[in-house]
Amino acid sequence: MVIVLDTNVFQEDYSLRSSRFEILFDYVSKTEARFAMPKIVADELRANFRRELQSRFHKWVRARQQLGGLGIEIEIPSVELDPDEASDKFVARVLHKLGVSEERIVPYGEDYLEDVVQRAIQRRPPCTDRGEEMRDALLWKAALDIARSSGESVVLISKNTKQFAGENQELHSALREEARAEGLEVIYLPSLEEFARLHATSIAFITREWLQEEIGGDGVFESAIDGIIYSADHIAKRSPRFNERVLGGYFIESGYAELDEFYVYEMSSGEFRIESTWIGSAEVEYNIEVEADDPWDWDTEIDSDYRYYPGPRYPDRNRKRKILELDITIRVEAVIKDEGVESWEMIESLADLS
Numbered sequence: 001m002v003i004v005l006d007t008n009v010f011q012e013d014y015s016l017r018s019s020r021f022e023i024l025f026d027y028v029s030k031t032e033a034r035f036a037m038p039k040i041v042a043d044e045l046r047a048n049f050r051r052e053l054q055s056r057f058h059k060w061v062r063a064r065q066q067l068g069g070l071g072i073e074i075e076i077p078s079v080e081l082d083p084d085e086a087s088d089k090f091v092a093r094v095l096h097k098l099g100v101s102e103e104r105i106v107p108y109g110e111d112y113l114e115d116v117v118q119r120a121i122q123r124r125p126p127c128t129d130r131g132e133e134m135r136d137a138l139l140w141k142a143a144l145d146i147a148r149s150s151g152e153s154v155v156l157i158s159k160n161t162k163q164f165a166g167e168n169q170e171l172h173s174a175l176r177e178e179a180r181a182e183g184l185e186v187i188y189l190p191s192l193e194e195f196a197r198l199h200a201t202s203i204a205f206i207t208r209e210w211l212q213e214e215i216g217g218d219g220v221f222e223s224a225i226d227g228i229i230y231s232a233d234h235i236a237k238r239s240p241r242f243n244e245r246v247l248g249g250y251f252i253e254s255g256y257a258e259l260d261e262f263y264v265y266e267m268s269s270g271e272f273r274i275e276s277t278w279i280g281s282a283e284v285e286y287n288i289e290v291e292a293d294d295p296w297d298w299d300t301e302i303d304s305d306y307r308y309y310p311g312p313r314y315p316d317r318n319r320k321r322k323i324l325e326l327d328i329t330i331r332v333e334a335v336i337k338d339e340g341v342e343s344w345e346m347i348e349s350l351a352d353l354s
Helices: 007-011 021-028 039-071 083-098 112-123 134-150 174-178 192-198 208-214 219-223 225-237 296-300
Strands: 002-005 033-034 156-158 186-189 244-266 274-289 307-309 317-336 342-352
Touching: 002 134, 002 192, 007 219, 021 192, 039 083, 039 134, 083 134, 112 134, 112 307, 134 156, 134 174, 134 186, 156 192, 156 342, 174 307, 186 192, 192 244, 192 274, 208 244, 219 225, 219 317, 219 342, 225 274, 225 317, 225 342, 244 317
Parallel strands: 002 033, 002 156, 156 186
Antiparallel strands: 244 274, 274 317, 307 317, 317 342
């Protein structure tokens, strides 16, 4: 098996130290699987890292200037940044981690240009109906070349589901038939999470009931509070009523989270890694200011969107508390040793209107 990672997979964690990367590297270390790096990924990774590095560096410089503007004297050593050198070193570190030498980067084939242009013109996958995503076509061509030269199956991991996936998040039927016509096998996965799920292990003592007791929904919900409030702020400001102004002051009135699904991966060290998904709901209250043509109406009529009406009255405004009912999804990673949870952390929280 040869594993090909798209650029967007690396961008999730430039350090390559997340639990999902650890599981991937562990799998490769105990199997005959190996990595391959297409030139389109190496080039794009270098360019994207350079942009991200410059963006973060400029934010750091601005922060220094803002501290100086407050009259705060802090000795901060000056830093000289060479974006090109740093980007080259980053790509070299990635290649070393993957066990791929610079010489083994899969180059662009001589026939790539004509084929990619024809795919865009004819709207053939992975190009879309708009004739876009030519870089995905380059990645696909490289994946086929790797399958041909190695004689092995290729696992392509990319978050670009619109370009590569068909039904059930599997490889698009047109791409699958294209590979099969040459006797090649390309397996598509949309994320490192799906790779770990595919190679999950069934462990007798790790059950739904055991995991709920060891971690607990209350603790999971509390770990996601900051993320829930952040989402609530985004949702409230995204679509306020025409006469409302969002003031903030978010407060979670109630909420819960319960285990939905999980998978277990056994590491070479003997410990287990668990990724679990918890779902639930939350009621979030916040302050708004309402402009009304007749302020007296707000004292005599009750609007179901508003919980209660504290605060001073103004000639043409009222300050009130409003409530959002949100559906939440929380993803948690846990490390299991000696049949107990050694540690766990919330890695993602999502919220949207119920």
